[in-house]
Amino acid sequence: SHRLLADIHRLNRLGAPLAPLVNFLQARRWFRWLLEKGAGIDRRRSLPPLHRWHFRRWFAHHPADAAAGRNGRVLLLADCFTTYNEPDIGRAAVRVLERAGYTVELADLSCCGRPMISKGFLDLARTLVQEQAGPLAQRLAQGTPLLGLEPSCLLTLVDEWTELLPGAQTKAIAAAARLADNWLVEQIHNERCKLPLRPLPQQCLLHGHCHQKALLGAGGTAAALRLIPQLDVTVLDSGCCGMAGSFGFEREHYELSVQIANLALLPALAKAPEALVVAPGTSCRHQIKDLAHRPARHPLEVLEAQLAEKTELRP
Incomplete structure (x- = not known):
C-alpha cells in the first residue's frame, strides 16, 4: 500500500481520462472494501474525486x-x-x-x-x-x-x-x-500590483497546514485573506488536523486520525457553524469535509470569489 500511495501522481494521471468511471467505483461500498483489503485504505474514508477536464x-x-x-x-x-x-x-x-x-x-x-x-x-x-x-x-x-x-x-x-x-x-x-x-x-503591500476586492462581511476561520506552520507560519495566508474588506479572519490554534497526508487514509491510522481532529480542530469549527472555513492544505480540507461535514476553501478560491463581477462565496 505504501508503494501505491507513493505513486499517486501516476495513478491520478492514468485515472483522469476515466474520471467518471473511477469516481463511480470509489463511491461503491464493495470497491472501498476491496481497497481496504488490498491497499490498506480505510473504507470509512472518502476518496478524492478525479477530473477528466483537469487543471493542466x-x-x-x-x-x-x-x-x-x-x-x-x-x-x-x-x-x-x-x-x-x-x-x-x-x-x-x-x-x-x-x-x-x-x-x-x-x-x-x-x-x-x-x-x-x-x-x-x-x-x-x-x-x-x-x-x-x-x-x-x-x-x-x-x-x-x-x-x-x-x-x-x-x-x-x-x-x-x-x-x-x-x-x-x-x-x-x-x-x-x-x-x-x-x-x-x-x-500588494509593496505596491508592485493592485487587486481590487469586494467586501465580504463574514467570519473566517483559518486552519494552517502543519508543514506550512513549521517552516513559514500561517501569518502570510491570514494577511492575504485580510486583503478582503470586512472579512473577519481568525487563525485557529488547532494543531494538526490528523490527516497528515496519506496517514489518515490508512486503516491502521484512521481512528488515531479522528482522535487528533477531535482534540482541537473539530471543536473549534463546531463553535462557529456559520463561519467560512479556509485551509491551504488538501489533506486538511479533506479531513474537515469528512469529519466536520462542511467545505473548507483554499485562500485563492476566497480571493477569486471576491474579484469584480464574481458571485459571493458562502460557507
Missing part, C-alpha cells in the same frame, strides 16, 4: 485575462492534487494572478516527490529531483518566482530537494519558491 488541460485552452503581463511573469506549480483532484483551485489562482497583472506559466513537474518521501522511497524521490531540477532552474534564471498552492508540495522543493540533491540548481529553486498567497500579499 484547462490551462492549455485558457485565454489570458486582459490585465495579465503588465507586472511581470510567474511560474505556477501545477501539483498533482490541484491538477487532478481540485482543479478549481488552480483555475482560481490563475485568475487572481492574471487580474493582479501577471502572466502565468505552469511549472509542469511530474511530481514534487512528497508522497515518495513520506513513504520512505528516497531513491525514487532523488531520481525525480535529478530529472527535473535542471529544466526548472533554467526557467527561474531571470528571477521569476515559483508559486505554489499546496504547502506540502511547494515546501518539498524548499526543504527536501536541497537535501536530496545538494547544489546550485536546487538552491536556486528553493530561493524562488513561495506560497502564492504569501507572495501576492507582499507584492
